[in-house]
Amino acid sequence: TDAVRTPRLMGTERFRPFVAGGLAGAVEVVTTMPFEVTKNRMQLAGANKSHSMVSSMAHTISVAGPAGLYYGLQAQMVQVCGKSAIRFAVYDLIQKIVPGQPLICGSVAGVTEALVWVAPTERLKVLRLAEMTTHEGQRRHCTLLASASYVIRTEGFAGLWRGVWPTVLRQGIANGARFAIYERVVAELRIQSRRRGGDDTSTFVAPLAGAITGVASVLLTNPLDVVKTRVQSMFSANASGAQNITMRTLVAREGASVLAHGLAPRAIKIGLGQAVIFGMYDFLVRKM
Numbered sequence: 001t002d003a004v005r006t007p008r009l010m011g012t013e014r015f016r017p018f019v020a021g022g023l024a025g026a027v028e029v030v031t032t033m034p035f036e037v038t039k040n041r042m043q044l045a046g047a048n049k050s051h052s053m054v055s056s057m058a059h060t061i062s063v064a065g066p067a068g069l070y071y072g073l074q075a076q077m078v079q080v081c082g083k084s085a086i087r088f089a090v091y092d093l094i095q096k097i098v099p100g101q102p103l104i105c106g107s108v109a110g111v112t113e114a115l116v117w118v119a120p121t122e123r124l125k126v127l128r129l130a131e132m133t134t135h136e137g138q139r140r141h142c143t144l145l146a147s148a149s150y151v152i153r154t155e156g157f158a159g160l161w162r163g164v165w166p167t168v169l170r171q172g173i174a175n176g177a178r179f180a181i182y183e184r185v186v187a188e189l190r191i192q193s194r195r196r197g198g199d200d201t202s203t204f205v206a207p208l209a210g211a212i213t214g215v216a217s218v219l220l221t222n223p224l225d226v227v228k229t230r231v232q233s234m235f236s237a238n239a240s241g242a243q244n245i246t247m248r249t250l251v252a253r254e255g256a257s258v259l260a261h262g263l264a265p266r267a268i269k270i271g272l273g274q275a276v277i278f279g280m281y282d283f284l285v286r287k288m
Contacts, residue, residue: 016288018089024280025084028273029077034069035269036076039262040129043229053264072128075144079121083113084277087175103180110175114168120160122167124148126232163231170224174217181216182278185209207279214274218267223247223259225266 038056045056060068090109098104124147151159186209193205230245250258 015089016285017092018085020281020284020288021088021277022081022085023284024277025080025082026077027280028084028276029073029080031276032269032273033073033076035265035272037069037071037129038265039269040126040229042262042265043226044126044130044233045261053268056265072125075121075125075128075147078144079118079125082117082121084281086113086117088281091175091179102183103176106179107172107176109179110171110173111168113175114171115164118171119164119167122228123151123160123162123232126229127151130233162234163228166224166228166231170221170228173224174221177217177220178213178274181213182209185212203279203283206282207275210278211271211275213278214271215267217274218263218270222263222266226250226259226261229262 034057037060038053041060042053042056057069060071064071087109090112091105094105094108095101124144127147128144148160155162186205189205189209227245227247227250230250234245247259
């Protein structure tokens with residue numbers, strides 16, 4: 001048939017989207033973690049500490065060794081596996097209620113993953129990265145459990161959800177755009193493939209479409225991501241200052257360019273990551 005084989009059309013087993021999404025997320029983390037670390041470090045740097053992506057990576061290696069590019073891997077693995085599983089499971093559920101509306105279904109999936117999973121795990125990950133250059137004996141966030149325990153003890157459970165609203169906006173906009181663009185791109189790629197006499201189920205279609213949608217979503221959401229990272233990096237002693245971090249205050253203090261901090265590594269990380277996520281999800285659902 002001419003129907004596009006997208007995530008919303010694949011699979012009928014109840015847990016298949018959840019399992020396939022989680023496994024795809026694990027592969028994505030291993031592939032893209034160095035760019036995630038670099039993106040966060042660039043966004044945490046102030047106006048007087050601007051680095052290029054390459055120089056930031058070099059600085060990370062100089063202070064923490066090559067393993068520094070995978071600093072916080074535990075938190076990132078927990079976060080991405082969980083959010084990918086939730087995202088595809090919710091998307092699969094919502095598209096049965098509102099069929100043919102990938103923008104709506106993707107946005108609902110993004111908001112759900114943000115509220116349930118991304119906001120607290122992202123807070124823990126950012127706190128760990130903010131302490132990367134701190135002397136090991138002075139770190140409060142050495143492990144995921146230690147970080148969660150410290151935040152709950154000093155700020156209460158609500159502290160885990162600091163920065164939740166920019167996270168919700170980022171995930172809702174990004175995932176709505178990703179699924180909507182993904183379906184359009186996949187349809188066009190398969191039409192072009194058939195015109196050339198090729199196979200419209202080529203394994204390269206989903207990764208290529210995923211990469212395009214990933215980069216597009218980064219361009220839409222990077223300012224929100226900068227605000228989120230700054231808010232979530234604040235320790236309890238500076239909690240009141242988190243309320244004053246907005247796009248307007250950041251631009252006033254550091255210039256409009258602050259909203260593009262981390263754009264290059266984030267575009268590479270998410271473009272590559274979405275290529276892996278959608279490609280692996282497509283492959284796994286076919287095989288499961």
